[in-house]
Amino acid sequence: MKVGLFVPCYINQFYPKVAIDTLELLEKLGLEVGYPLNQTCCGQPMANSGYEHLTGSTNELFTQNFAGYDYIVSPSGSCTLHIKDHLHSDKAPAEAKSIRSRIYELTEFLTDVIKVDSIKASFPYRVGVHQSCHGQRGLKLAQMTELTAPAFSKPEQLLNMVDGIELIPLTRADECCGFGGTFCVAEEAVSVKMGKDRVADHIKNNAEYITAADMSCLMHMEGILKRQNSPVKVMHIAEILNAAMV
Amino acid sequence: MSAVKDHAALAQAFNKDEKRVDWHDETLWFVRAKRDRASHGIPDWELLRETASQIKHNVLSNMHDYLVQFEGNALANGIKIHWAADAAEHNAIVLSILKEKGIDRMVKSKSMLTEECHLNDFLQDNGVEVIDSDLGERIVQLAKEPPSHIVLPCIHKKKEEIGDIFHEHLGTAAGESDPQILTETARQHLREVFLTRRAALTGVNFAIAETGEFVVCTNEGNADMGAHLADVHIASMGFEKLIPQRKHLSVFLRLLTRSATGQPITTYSSHFKKPRPGQQMHIIIVDNGRSIQLGREDFRNSLKCIRCGACMNTCPVYRRSGGHSYHTAVAGPIGSILAPNLDMKKYADLPFASTLCGSCSNVCPVKIDIHDQLYKWRQVIVKNGYSTKTKTAMMKGMTLALSSPAIFNISGKAGRLALKFIPFAVNNGLNPWYKQRDMPTPPEGSFTDWYKKNRKGEQP
Amino acid sequence: MSRDSILKAIKQNQPELRPLPADVDFYFEQTEAAEKFKQVLEFIGGRFVEANNYAAVKASLENTFPQAQRWITAIDEFSELATLIQPGDPHELENVDVAIIKAHFGVAENGAVWVTEDLMGARALPFITQHLVILLNRNNIVPLMQQAYQLIAEKDYGYAAFIAGPSKTADIEQSLVIGAHGPRSLTVFLLDSDN
Ligand code: SF4
Numbered sequence: 001m002k003v004g005l006f007v008p009c010y011i012n013q014f015y016p017k018v019a020i021d022t023l024e025l026l027e028k029l030g031l032e033v034g035y036p037l038n039q040t041c042c043g044q045p046m047a048n049s050g051y052e053h054l055t056g057s058t059n060e061l062f063t064q065n066f067a068g069y070d071y072i073v074s075p076s077g078s079c080t081l082h083i084k085d086h087l088h089s090d091k092a093p094a095e096a097k098s099i100r101s102r103i104y105e106l107t108e109f110l111t112d113v114i115k116v117d118s119i120k121a122s123f124p125y126r127v128g129v130h131q132s133c134h135g136q137r138g139l140k141l142a143q144m145t146e147l148t149a150p151a152f153s154k155p156e157q158l159l160n161m162v163d164g165i166e167l168i169p170l171t172r173a174d175e176c177c178g179f180g181g182t183f184c185v186a187e188e189a190v191s192v193k194m195g196k197d198r199v200a201d202h203i204k205n206n207a208e209y210i211t212a213a214d215m216s217c218l219m220h221m222e223g224i225l226k227r228q229n230s231p232v233k234v235m236h237i238a239e240i241l242n243a244a245m246v
Numbered sequence: 247m248s249a250v251k252d253h254a255a256l257a258q259a260f261n262k263d264e265k266r267v268d269w270h271d272e273t274l275w276f277v278r279a280k281r282d283r284a285s286h287g288i289p290d291w292e293l294l295r296e297t298a299s300q301i302k303h304n305v306l307s308n309m310h311d312y313l314v315q316f317e318g319n320a321l322a323n324g325i326k327i328h329w330a331a332d333a334a335e336h337n338a339i340v341l342s343i344l345k346e347k348g349i350d351r352m353v354k355s356k357s358m359l360t361e362e363c364h365l366n367d368f369l370q371d372n373g374v375e376v377i378d379s380d381l382g383e384r385i386v387q388l389a390k391e392p393p394s395h396i397v398l399p400c401i402h403k404k405k406e407e408i409g410d411i412f413h414e415h416l417g418t419a420a421g422e423s424d425p426q427i428l429t430e431t432a433r434q435h436l437r438e439v440f441l442t443r444r445a446a447l448t449g450v451n452f453a454i455a456e457t458g459e460f461v462v463c464t465n466e467g468n469a470d471m472g473a474h475l476a477d478v479h480i481a482s483m484g485f486e487k488l489i490p491q492r493k494h495l496s497v498f499l500r501l502l503t504r505s506a507t508g509q510p511i512t513t514y515s516s517h518f519k520k521p522r523p524g525q526q527m528h529i530i531i532v533d534n535g536r537s538i539q540l541g542r543e544d545f546r547n548s549l550k551c552i553r554c555g556a557c558m559n560t561c562p563v564y565r566r567s568g569g570h571s572y573h574t575a576v577a578g579p580i581g582s583i584l585a586p587n588l589d590m591k592k593y594a595d596l597p598f599a600s601t602l603c604g605s606c607s608n609v610c611p612v613k614i615d616i617h618d619q620l621y622k623w624r625q626v627i628v629k630n631g632y633s634t635k636t637k638t639a640m641m642k643g644m645t646l647a648l649s650s651p652a653i654f655n656i657s658g659k660a661g662r663l664a665l666k667f668i669p670f671a672v673n674n675g676l677n678p679w680y681k682q683r684d685m686p687t688p689p690e691g692s693f694t695d696w697y698k699k700n701r702k703g704e705q706p
Numbered sequence: 707m708s709r710d711s712i713l714k715a716i717k718q719n720q721p722e723l724r725p726l727p728a729d730v731d732f733y734f735e736q737t738e739a740a741e742k743f744k745q746v747l748e749f750i751g752g753r754f755v756e757a758n759n760y761a762a763v764k765a766s767l768e769n770t771f772p773q774a775q776r777w778i779t780a781i782d783e784f785s786e787l788a789t790l791i792q793p794g795d796p797h798e799l800e801n802v803d804v805a806i807i808k809a810h811f812g813v814a815e816n817g818a819v820w821v822t823e824d825l826m827g828a829r830a831l832p833f834i835t836q837h838l839v840i841l842l843n844r845n846n847i848v849p850l851m852q853q854a855y856q857l858i859a860e861k862d863y864g865y866a867a868f869i870a871g872p873s874k875t876a877d878i879e880q881s882l883v884i885g886a887h888g889p890r891s892l893t894v895f896l897l898d899s900d901n
Contacts, residue, residue, distance in 0.1 A: 007693050009648065014686045016693035023697075035697050038651035045648075048602065050624035050633060051641045057649035137604035145282065146560065146608035148291035172275070176562045180601030187599060188678035189258035193267060193566045194601075195683070223683030273880055300727040307724040310717040331708035381886060382877035398877065405879045425878040429886065436887060441797060467833045467873040467888025474830035475796055485716070490726060493859045496851040497730050499868070500815075510746055510816035511851075511870050513888070514833075520864035522829055533712045541719030 003033045004069030006062075006103070008079040009041035011215050018215055021242040022075040022106055028242075029114060033073075036065035044082035048181040052086065063089040063096045071113065072103040075238050077135025077213045080105040084139070105139055106238060107213050111154045116161075121243045124164030128207035129156055130198065130221070131174040132214035141213060145173050155213050155237055162240060168205045175201075179220040195224045203232055210234045251592075253599040257567035271565040273401060278559040280508025281609065288504070298497050299613035302550035305488055306540065312455040312488045313531070319458025320529060323520045328530045333363035336532050340365060340447065340480060341372055343528055347478055349374075349445045353436075355462070355469035356380040357449030358396050358553060359482045359532060361575040365447075376447075377439050379468040381432050388415045394569025396576055397506050397555035402568050436468070446472030450483035450529070451552070452498060456491045459519035460529065463502065463512040470516055479521065480528045484536055486549040498552060501611035505554040539587045544622045548583045550612040557606035557616055563599055572596060579606035583619040586627065594632035597623035655694055731852045739814040739847040740896060747817035750871035751884050753893040760784070763841065763895050767804070770893070771837060774803035778835070780827030781808055783901060791827030799828060805835035805889075809869075811846035812894070813854045818870035819894065820854060822863040829865050833873075838889040840869070844898050 003026060007019040026033045042062065043055035062083065066072045074080045083103050089096035110116045131153075135141040142153035159165055178184070178194025185191075199221050202210050210225075210232065212218050218234040225232055261267055285291045305312060317327050330336035336359075344352060352369070354360065354376050366376045366387070378387045382399035386392065388411050393399030400408065409423035416431050448469040453460040460481055462469045473479045489498065495515075503509045521527035540546050558564045558578030569577035574585040574593060582596035597620045606616040627633065647653050679685065744754040757763045760783050767787065777788030778799065784806050807826055809819035819840055823829050832838050848854050858866075873888030884890065 009654070012693045014688060016689055016691065016696050019693035020696060023701075035701065037655070037694060037698070040651055040654040041648040043648070046641050046645055048621065048624070049637070049641060050598075050628035051638075051645075052625050053629065054641060054645045057645065061649065061651070133601065133603035133605070137608060144605075144608050146605060148286050148288065174605075176601050176603035176605070178562065178601060180603075183598070183601050185678040187254045187257060187563070188681060189254070189261040190563050190566050190599075191601075192682040193261055193264070194562050197271070197566075219686055220683065222686065223679070226684035227682060276880060297727050297730055300724070301730075303724045304726045307721050309720045310713055313713060313716065329707055329709040329712050331712055335708060379887065380877070381875045385877065398880070400877060401880075405881075408878055425881045426883050428878055429875060429883040433885065433887060440887070441800060465873065466875050466886035468886070470829070470833045470867070471887045474828075474833060485712070491859075493730060493852075493855040496855040500851050507876070509750065509870075511813075511818050511868065513750075513870050513873055515818070515868040515870075517863070517866045519862075519866075522823075522864065531712075533708070533715070537712060537715035537719055540716060540721075543721070546719075546721065 001031065002068070002070050003031050004066045004072045005033055005035045006039060006066065006072050006074040006079070007035070008074065008076045008215070010219070011075065014219065015215050015236070018075055018236040018238055021236070021238040025238055025242045026073065029116065034069065039065045042079040042082045043086070044079060045181055047082065047086060055086070056090070059087055059096065060089055060091055062087060063092050063099060066099055067092065067095050070102065071109065072099060073106055073109045074103065075106045075213070075236060076215060077105045077132050077139050077141060078216060081134045081138035105135060105141065105213060107154045107158055108139060108141055111157055116158070119158060119161040119241055120245055121241055122163035122245045123240045123243045125208045126166045126168050126206055127159065127209045127211050127240070128168050128170060128202035128205060129153070129159065130177060130202070130210055130212040130217055132212050132217045133176050135213045136174055142174070158241060159211070159237065162243070163245065165240070168207050170201050170205055172201055177217045177221055179217050184220055191220070192224065195220050199224050199230070199232070203230065207232060211237050211240055213237050251573040253567065253571050253573070253595045256571035256573065257599070260568045260571055261566065267566050269404070270402060270568060274559045274565045277398070277507060281505055281556055281559065284504035284508040284510065288500070294497060294501055295611055295613050298501055298611055299550065301489060301494050301497065302612050305486070305490065306546060306549055309485065309488070309540065312490060313485055316453055316455040316458055316488055319456070321458070323458045325458065325521065325527045325529055328528060330530055330532045330534070332534045336363045336482065336530055336534070337365050337368040339530050341369060341374065343478065343480060344374055344445055347445065349478065351375045351443055352445040352447060353377050353379050353439050353443040353472045353476070354447040355449065355464060355472055356383055356399070357447065357482055358576060359449060359484055360447065361393060362534065363532070377436070377443075379436050379439065379472055380464070381429060381466060384432060384436065385411060392570070392575065394577060395555060395558055396553050402570065440471040440475050443472070444476055445478040445480065446476035447480045447482065448473055450481050450487050451502070452489050452495060453483055453487045453529075454492050454495070455488055457519065459492075459517050461495060462516045462518065463514065465509075465513045467514055470514055473518070474522070477524070478526045478528070479518070480530065481518070482530045482532060485531050485533060486536055486551070502552055502554055505556040505609065505611040535588045539584070542587065545583060545587060545619055547614050548580065548619060550614050551580050552612055554611055556609040556611065560605045560609045562603065562605070563601065567599070572599070579616045579620070580614070583616060583623060586623050590627060590630055591632055594627045597627060655692070731856065739849050740844055742814035742849070743812050743817060743847050746815065747871065747894060750817050751874060752817060752871040753891065754896065755893060756896045759897065759899055760901055763897070767806070767839060771804050774837070776802050777804045777806070778802045778827075778831060779806040780825060780831070781806060781841070791831060793828075796828050796830035796834070799830055799834045802831070802835040804837045804839060805831050806839040806841070807832060808841045811848060811854065811857060812842050813851060813868070814847055814849045815851065816870055818868040820858065820866065820868055822861070822866040824863070832867070832869060833888045835889055837891045837893070838869075838872070839893045839895065841895050841897055843900060844896050
């Protein structure tokens with residue numbers, strides 16, 4: 001099984017550690033992981049702004065880069081969802097279509113494809129789990145509070161395998177953090193207010209760390225936490241799952 | 247506020263008073279929580295939603311025949327039917343009905359359609375006084391504001407402010423803000439209105455093709471008080487209010503109020519089939535852009551809406567920007583997919599007033615794919631040229647950088663062009679990100695840099 | 707009139723026919739209907755009273771509404787306690803204190819009762835009265851709205867309503883106030899017999 005690692009543009013540039021942890025985590029599970037060096041971006045920033053028609057070249061690039069892999073795995077629910085819903089290619093239409101069903105967000109790949117039942121990691125802290133909307137409502141990584149349906153959560157299923165971790169409950173389990181791509185600057189006031197409220201929920205419930213399967217939400221919340229000089233930190237789920245044993 | 251109304255600017259103004267935003271958010275979240283309790287108590291909730299959705303799909307696909315059937319049955323029941331192509335025709339029809347009877351004062355129960363048509367202003371300009379009888383609507387009417395929510399019209403107002411309005415207009419004691427006392431005052435005031443108005447206008451929640459009857463749902467009983475005491479009952483409906491058969495009400499009435507307020511059903515679900523002896527009953531069937539929307543494949547499903555308001559209560563943006571920031575009769579997520587159909591330029595901002603979190607689609611009792619339609623409207627709006635030049639230039643720049651691995655992979659912190667084009671980190675002096683948030687600290691090198699050093703390096 | 711142009715546009719623009727769902731009566735909740743009805747009715751602000759017969763109802767009503775001046779009913783058997791409603795101008799009902807009517811059936815899941823205009827006497831009565839009293843036979847409670855509409859699917863009426871609790875509003879800051887424009891109270895008497 002050959003796994004292609006897709007690292008979203010902003011993780012590549014701002015949060016290389018998240019990508020390193022993702023890679024190491026997959027390697028530890030004995031997987032053969034490749035990283036196509038020519039990757040850039042899934043095209044979502046343009047598409048969500050109404051410019052999907054400009055994403056032709058990023059789409060072609062993506063299709064080219066990941067054509068040879070059995071699975072494509074990414075530490076981002078949002079970018080994964082975008083590829084799943086929108087990737088198409090004029091040069092290799094069949095390949096693009098197939099990639100859409102071969103791409104997985106990291107946690108669902110671990111629970112559904114690899115079916116991991118134990119993780120050697122330790123993280124003795126109180127952690128609040130932020131459900132990113134695209135991961136949760138888009139990829140169905142966890143049950144949504146709006147529905148009348150049985151509960152589950154793939155990220156929490158994995159986190160519960162980590163030594164010493166304490167997952168704290170939130171008052172609003174799955175409210176959006178307000179990042180929303182270009183929304184975060186176009187609708188600055190509401191975006192920030194949503195972020196503040198989300199962060200406050202974690203703090204109120206005694207989180208030491210906020211984690212998520214999407215670094216973009218965390219980057220937004222981190223910006224707010226830092227501005228507030230809060231001791232609470234954000235950490236991508238891959239960083240926790242790859243945290244060393246103590 | 248800029249000359250052209252814009253959601254972001256209006257929302258920013260709303261957010262100047264953070265305490266008030268918190269209050270607004272909590273009040274609506276409380277309604278969402280009630281909705282959750284009510285819906286989670288119905289084991290077959292999701293099946294009910296799916297069934298309602300299918301019924302509505304059938305209605306949209308057979309609208310022409312159902313309308314003709316409805317019209318025939320309603321006529322046979324003794325109801326007069328009118329058709330209005332747009333808001334102006336609707337308003338003119340109402341006026342002509344009143345004129346014919348020599349009526350210059352009318353009582354009206356909640357009808358978002360008449361808000362859409364700006365009926366009150368029109369009638370006032372033509373010498374007809376209209377009094378809204380739903381408490382929330384009466385309050386915003388006295389305040390000279392539009393409703394900010396389709397189910398909870400004055401949800402943006404604090405009780406102290408309502409107390410001041412009542413003090414000014416209805417003579418309550420200064421500083422009185424007890425909801426009990428204010429409601430009792432409105433009851434007395436409006437009772438006099440009900441007893442003296444010869445015409446009543448109501449909305450329509452459901453119209454039944456099979457029987458020619460229509461159903462109006464209220465908690466206050468104001469639609470019934472108006473209609474049963476008036477000589478003339480006018481009911482205004484968008485044509486999408488149709489459902490095929492009476493038994494389908496069982497599905498919709500189970501969903502509507504649980505979704506709206508968390509009640510198991512509204513206090514009154516009134517079925518109007520025939521006028522009472524001596525009474526005139528009129529139905530005005532309104533198009534006003536709906537037939538165009540019906541032809542938009544990606545957006546026609548918005549016509550399934552039963553106006554429960556659940557998508558507003560759950561919307562994290564609506565709760566923190568207020569209904570008036572949408573500058574349209576129907577606010578919130580559903581308003582943002584309906585309004586561009588009527589005027590793409592004027593409402594070009596609305597589909598962007600969302601994080602696309604998808605909560606709206608999940609609560610929607612008729613399963614409208616609201617957030618997908620918001621995404622699709624964005625594409626349509628940009629393609630039709632209603633985006634700004636700066637934004638287009640920015641997007642093109644971003645596309646250029648992201649389409650070229652060579653540019654994207656320039657290494658070194660200073661030289662890394664990509665940092666400038668990371669979507670939300672658009673690097674200019676006025677970066678709105680930085681106003682209330684710190685930027686992430688760019689590390690020395692990218693992951694790609696690290697990978698080249700630490701792994702053999704997958705060839706492209 | 708725009709009738710034809712509207713219908714024409716609709717015909718042109720409506721999508722290909724999609725079928726109705728085969729079944730809307732898919733769910734039958736097995737609960738003790740009367741008990742559930744009571745629970746829900748009280749939750750939505752109604753009063754629930756069990757009574758053996760009309761005599762018991764009368765006694766209870768006289769106790770409950772000692773101040774009431776004007777009583778109106780659409781039920782012959784109550785004509786000593788209340789005035790039988792006569793056809794006429796609904797405005798004359800303006801000062802009714804208590805109205806007593808029957809319901810066809812109740813619905814357990816939402817505490818609603820189904821009343822057609824023949825049982826109301828006048829359409830305005832259940833709304834204009836200060837207090838509404840409704841008699842319901844114990845055998846006539848269905849669990850869900852699906853069964854309710856099975857009972858009324860074919861019925862004819864000029865006007866009818868599901869009535870669930872007293873009139874209410876929460877328009878001011880979501881605080882619930884009972885007694886908006888309609889009755890300030892609703893009492894449902896659950897009876898074992900119809901006399
Ligand atoms: S779109 Fe759906 S949730 Fe929103 S008001 Fe309409 S029916 Fe309710």
